[in-house]
Structure formats: structure tokens, C-alpha cells
Amino acid sequence: MPIVTSKYKPSILFQSGDLATIYAGVLRKIDGIVQQRERISLPDGDFLDLDWSFASKKTNKVVILLHGLEGNAQRPYITGSAKVMNDNGFDVCAVNYRGCSGEANRLFRSYHSGATEDLEAVIDHLISKQIYRSIILKGFSLGGNLALRYLGEKGRDLPNELKAAIAVSVPCDLYSSLKELLKPRNFLYAKRFKKHLIEKLVQKQTLFPKEITNEDISKIKTLKDFDDIYTSRAHGFKDALDYYKKCSCLPLLENINIPTLMINAQNDSFLGPECYPTPEAQKNTALFLEIPKFGGHVGFYAPDNLTYTEKRSTIFLEDVL
Structure with missing residues (x-):
């Protein structure tokens, strides 16, 4: 079309x-x-x-x-x-x-x-x-x-x-979008997304303390880190890049x-x-x-x-x- x-x-x-x-x-x-x-x-x-x-x-x-x-x-x-x-x-x-x-x-x-x-x-x-x-x-x-x-x-x-x-x-x-979000011009947007995601992850940690540790959370510096540490692990993907490839x-x-x-x-x-x-x-x-x-x-x-x-x-x- x-x-x-x-x-x-x-x-x-x-x-x-x-x-x-x-x-x-x-x-x-x-x-x-x-x-x-x-x-x-x-x-x-x-x-x-x-x-x-x-x-x-x-x-x-x-x-x-x-x-x-x-x-x-x-x-x-x-x-x-x-x-x-x-x-x-x-x-x-x-x-x-x-x-x-x-x-x-x-x-x-x-x-x-x-x-x-x-x-x-x-x-x-x-x-x-x-x-x-x-x-x-x-x-x-x-x-x-x-x-x-x-x-x-x-x-x-x-x-x-x-x-x-x-x-x-x-x-x-998804990977193309992530690369844009990690650029300096999108810093405030990415920071806001990360803040909300980590708040949710801290809540989930209280329910599943063996699945996610304080050390894991401390390693999350970017949105890709969140997908490496939580999204991929919780949903059966090898890592963030595997998630982006399989879900786009x-x-x-x-x-x-x-x-x-x-x-x-x-x-x-x-x-x-x-x-x-x-x-x-x-x-x-x-x-x-x-x-x-x-x-x-x-x-x-x-x-x-x-x-x-x-x-x-x-x-x-x-x-x-």
C-alpha cells in the first residue's frame, strides 16, 4: 500500500x-x-x-x-x-x-x-x-x-x-528505539521511565526477594540495564538484545x-x-x-x-x- x-x-x-x-x-x-x-x-x-x-x-x-x-x-x-x-x-x-x-x-x-x-x-x-x-x-x-x-x-x-x-x-x-532513548537529548525522558520502572522493581523485590537483589537494582543505570537485569530474566529471554530482537x-x-x-x-x-x-x-x-x-x-x-x-x-x- x-x-x-x-x-x-x-x-x-x-x-x-x-x-x-x-x-x-x-x-x-x-x-x-x-x-x-x-x-x-x-x-x-x-x-x-x-x-x-x-x-x-x-x-x-x-x-x-x-x-x-x-x-x-x-x-x-x-x-x-x-x-x-x-x-x-x-x-x-x-x-x-x-x-x-x-x-x-x-x-x-x-x-x-x-x-x-x-x-x-x-x-x-x-x-x-x-x-x-x-x-x-x-x-x-x-x-x-x-x-x-x-x-x-x-x-x-x-x-x-x-x-x-x-x-x-x-x-x-525496539533496539532502534532504545538507542534513541539513550541519546543525551532524551536524558530526561529516559530518567523518568527508569525511575518508575525501578520503583516497581523495588516493590516486586519485597514479594520475590530471592529473585531480585539490592545489588541487581544498584546495577541499573540505563533502560537497557533494566531489560538485562529484569525484563529478560523475568520473561525468558537471554538478555536485553534477545528481548528486543524477539519482541519487535x-x-x-x-x-x-x-x-x-x-x-x-x-x-x-x-x-x-x-x-x-x-x-x-x-x-x-x-x-x-x-x-x-x-x-x-x-x-x-x-x-x-x-x-x-x-x-x-x-x-x-x-x-x-
């Missing part, structure tokens, strides 16, 4: 990728969204908390929202998307990954960029309700990689109910078989060159790749407290459903 020409051009102020990123992640406020929590059990004895919001009228369409690294279902980019989707006739199931709902998960493992088994459990749960004929995936950053990884792994073996997907600010190549969605994009829109901004400082999969999109008629010049990371500011990607998502779904 030819690359989609983007029409997004924000005001001069929000042409700054950093300002767009910070505004969306820290300053934006969403009112008028009511969420109801449902807890589901996972096959390994753990749980996921799902935060639901509903369309004003009964519907057989639902959007599964997937947040980014150390996010949750209350982040503005999730609640903003939920509100827009509810207003357009979709119920919304916003997933909190393991350990991200305000309560520690039960196992030593948690979540990661390729934990498609947890996404599959959510999809199976929604299908079991026998309400929804159309299920849409929408993921942000890590959640975008997770959604696309799931679609690529499944290929043509997807549930019939799964109709389309949208992925925003996707680190398609990039190698599987060619297998995607339902209409899928990916929106990655040129000025997203979290994404390396390999995170703009132009050749893969050109070869796959189901994959629509849009690369706006502006937007930052999960930013895409637009007037009326709507983001460009929220508006673009509804237009895309109108076209493909």
Missing part, C-alpha cells in the same frame, strides 16, 4: 516535538469519561484489570486500547481516545498491563513489548461475552508494538471478530492481514530510522503508514482537546469497517 500522505500541520508552537510530547503526557486533561473496572484471570494465575467505558447506545463494536511503557488506562491519551470512540458508537476496553492498574501483579513476571499472550486473553474474553461483532485494536508506543506483533504472529489465523487496528508512535524496532513487530509486519493504520511522527525523538517501515508498508496492502512531519511521541496536538490521531482514527474506521 502506498504511504499515506499526512495532512497534519499544527500551530507553530506545537511543531516542537518535545512540547507536543510533554503537553499530551503531562498537561492535557480529559473530562466526561466514566470508567468501570473489570478484573479477568489469566491462565498462569495472574490477573489483568480492564477499564470499560461505553457508547450512549447499545453497540456491537468495541475498541481495545493499549497504553505505553509505564502507562495505565487513566492516561490522557487513553481516556481521550476512549471518549472519542464512545462518542462515535464504540464501547471501549482500556487494558491495564500486569502491575499497571495500581496494584502489584501476583507473579515475578510483569508486562513487556511482546506479551501477546495477555492481549490474546483480553480478545478471547471479549469474544466470550458474545456481544461484539467488531473488535478494533488501538495501541500507543509499546502498546502499538504489542498490537502489531499480535497481528503479525497470528497472520491469517485471527478471530473473525477482529476487524482493524490503529497504532500510534510505534517503536517497531517490524519483522512480522508483512504478515498483517486486516486494515491497519500506523502513525509515526518524523519528529518523534523516541524512534530510530528502523521505526519507519516504509518498505514493509509498500509491500502490504493491509498496512497504511502515515508519517506526519510533526506530532512528537504520542502527542499530535489539535484544537478542541482532540488529538490529530483521535480524529484520524475515526475517519480510518469509517473507511474500513
Whole structure:
């Protein structure tokens, strides 16, 4: 599919990728969204908390929202998307990954960029309700990689109910993204991610003192160190590089078989060159790749407290459903 020409051009102020990123992640406020929590059990004895919001009228369409690294279902980019989707006739199931709902998960493992088994459990749960004929995936950053990884792994073996997907600010190549995050210009972003990850790890240490030591935690100086010391060990990878290789969605994009829109901004400082999969999109008629010049990371500011990607998502779904 030819690359989609983007029409997004924000005001001069929000042409700054950093300002767009910070505004969306820290300053934006969403009112008028009511969420109801449902807890589901996972096959390994753990749980996921799902935060639901509903369309004003009964519907057989639902959007599964997937947040980014150390996010949750209350982040503005999730609640903003939920509100827009509810207003357009979709119920919304916003997933909190393991350990991200305000309560520690039960196992030593948690979540990661390729934990498609947890996404599959959510999809199976929604299908079991026998309400929804159309299920849409929408993921942000890590959640975008997770959604696309799931679609690529499944290929043509997807549930019939799964109709389309949208992925925003996707680190398609995890190692490429990591290298960008470790650059000096992203120091404050990386520092904030690391701070939250270590706080979670300290909590997990109290539950699993034999699995993680104070010495282990003291060795974590960068995000790669965290993935070497915890992510890889807890989830069965040899090391961080093995994790990045095996969980990136990039190698599987060619297998995607339902209409899928990916929106990655040129000025997203979290994404390396390999995170703009132009050749893969050109070869796959189901994959629509849009690369706006502006937007930052999960930013895409637009007037009326709507983001460009929220508006673009509804237009895309109108076209493909």
C-alpha cells in the first residue's frame, strides 16, 4: 500500500516535538469519561484489570486500547481516545498491563513489548461475552508494538471478530528505539521511565526477594540495564538484545492481514530510522503508514482537546469497517 500522505500541520508552537510530547503526557486533561473496572484471570494465575467505558447506545463494536511503557488506562491519551470512540458508537476496553492498574501483579513476571499472550486473553474474553461483532485494536508506543506483533504472529489465523487496528508512535524496532532513548537529548525522558520502572522493581523485590537483589537494582543505570537485569530474566529471554530482537513487530509486519493504520511522527525523538517501515508498508496492502512531519511521541496536538490521531482514527474506521 502506498504511504499515506499526512495532512497534519499544527500551530507553530506545537511543531516542537518535545512540547507536543510533554503537553499530551503531562498537561492535557480529559473530562466526561466514566470508567468501570473489570478484573479477568489469566491462565498462569495472574490477573489483568480492564477499564470499560461505553457508547450512549447499545453497540456491537468495541475498541481495545493499549497504553505505553509505564502507562495505565487513566492516561490522557487513553481516556481521550476512549471518549472519542464512545462518542462515535464504540464501547471501549482500556487494558491495564500486569502491575499497571495500581496494584502489584501476583507473579515475578510483569508486562513487556511482546506479551501477546495477555492481549490474546483480553480478545478471547471479549469474544466470550458474545456481544461484539467488531473488535478494533488501538495501541500507543509499546502498546502499538504489542498490537502489531499480535497481528503479525497470528497472520491469517485471527478471530473473525477482529476487524482493524490503529497504532500510534510505534517503536517497531525496539533496539532502534532504545538507542534513541539513550541519546543525551532524551536524558530526561529516559530518567523518568527508569525511575518508575525501578520503583516497581523495588516493590516486586519485597514479594520475590530471592529473585531480585539490592545489588541487581544498584546495577541499573540505563533502560537497557533494566531489560538485562529484569525484563529478560523475568520473561525468558537471554538478555536485553534477545528481548528486543524477539519482541519487535517490524519483522512480522508483512504478515498483517486486516486494515491497519500506523502513525509515526518524523519528529518523534523516541524512534530510530528502523521505526519507519516504509518498505514493509509498500509491500502490504493491509498496512497504511502515515508519517506526519510533526506530532512528537504520542502527542499530535489539535484544537478542541482532540488529538490529530483521535480524529484520524475515526475517519480510518469509517473507511474500513
